[in-house]
Amino acid sequence: MAAVDDLQFEEFGDVATSLAANPNATTISIEDPDETPKHLPGPPRGSGREEDDELLGNDDSDKTELLAGQKKSSPFWTFEYYQTFFDVDTYQVFDRIKGSLLPIPGKNFVRLYIRSNPDLYGPFWICATLVFAIAISGNLSNFLIHLGEKTYHYVPEFRKVSIAATIIYAYAWLVPLALWGFLMWRNSKVMNIVSYSFLEIVCVYGYSLFIYIPTAILWIIPQKAVRWILVTIALGISGSVLAMTFWPAVREDNRRIALATIVTIVLLHMLLSVGCLLSIVFWSGFFWMQHPQQKSRMTRASWKTDGGWHRVPTCGWCCTEAEAPV
């Protein structure tokens, strides 16, 4: 069996030879010095996943592969079970965010960054930040549209936070669930070499939403062209991260089904981005239309001083010269 082990380690390249020389020292150095070790040292699991995809990365990759077999040893009703989902360091989270911002063709996000260590920290807090970024930027863009009007009464529109939260968290959890179920079903029919666990899919979706946070903040700029460009860029980047992640998982399958899957993923993503981000502007315009204090029917081109400036609301997006309802 020693020959087989040598062959397995040789696949990884130079990095693994140092680990093979002293495996025990490696596993001890991984543990945090402040805590009692959560993982019992055990035999490293031979990984069959590396046969197909090209393995790119740094030294941590092989260490986490060795420890991958020791995860999730606690039963699900203990606190330690859930701690395994938050077993990431600061630099790992930053690396994953960077990977979601710079999709490079040929590099799989899951293989390169997640490496059998999916975390729930990223998806949860990125979604939370995105919810508040959307709510705040919607509020601000609404405020800026009506800047300088004495009759305008500012309200914080606080209820929209809950709507945005529901949409985003539902997207971040239900779509991965559906996709995982679909991939499992196809896996039973066609033998795919690459398969992802549910948490890895949640992780990819969560990190791919990160690009929308700066997009939502930059949406305060009330220029149509700028907004369209921002949405296109964000959709392009996150859509390509998702597409490149899931293409290896479906390419063994029937050509049409594989293409349909990828197209569906990208379409859903587009639906989220366009629907959710556009609704910031629609909400502000919609709210304005129903404001009881608005009485004037001026178009944007003309102004009238009547003890104060009166401006016509626009929906800010598609209507440039809308008239307010009386």
Add this chain to the structure above:
Amino acid sequence: MRSRIREFDNSTLNESVRNTIMRDLKAVGKKFMHVLYPRRSNTLLRDWDLWGPLILCVTLALMLQKGSVDNEKDGGPQFAEVFVIVWFGAVTITLNSKLLGGNISFFQSLCVLGYCILPLTVAMLICRLVLLAEAGPVNFMVRLFVVIVMFAWSVVASTAFLADSQPPNRKVLAVYPVFLFYFIISWMILTFTPE
């Protein structure tokens, strides 16, 4: 809602009510002082209590509540919303820091997060006073400056107490939700407009 250290003292059962209340008030006041001048001390962590956070949260929620029910649907946060945000936000941050491997207890963390709302409550008081004057850009700039300063103070104060309990390579991961939490409360304070 007191820590276990006090319970060993049997003689507190026979003392007058005034003594009990004064002792608790002094403990709360001492913790307020610790928040206002944050140093790396363990007093907040050792003798935790939740009276201070409760007083601060109720005060903040009362002041943030909109007086009229004119635009109920699109108005500001109501009392219950502020209350829920503060307490569920604190619970979420505490769970997050424990899941990341911090060795702080649940109620200690709630205590620290609750007490560090004090600068933002002071900011709310100042904003309400400033809003009594005439509205305008100067008014807004003053309020913005006050809220930013108090927000920074809250974050620095809570980080001073919470940072030591985290593993060293995860400090940023544990501090970021605190930053987000106080940012949201600051946003609610800044955007408050009286009817």
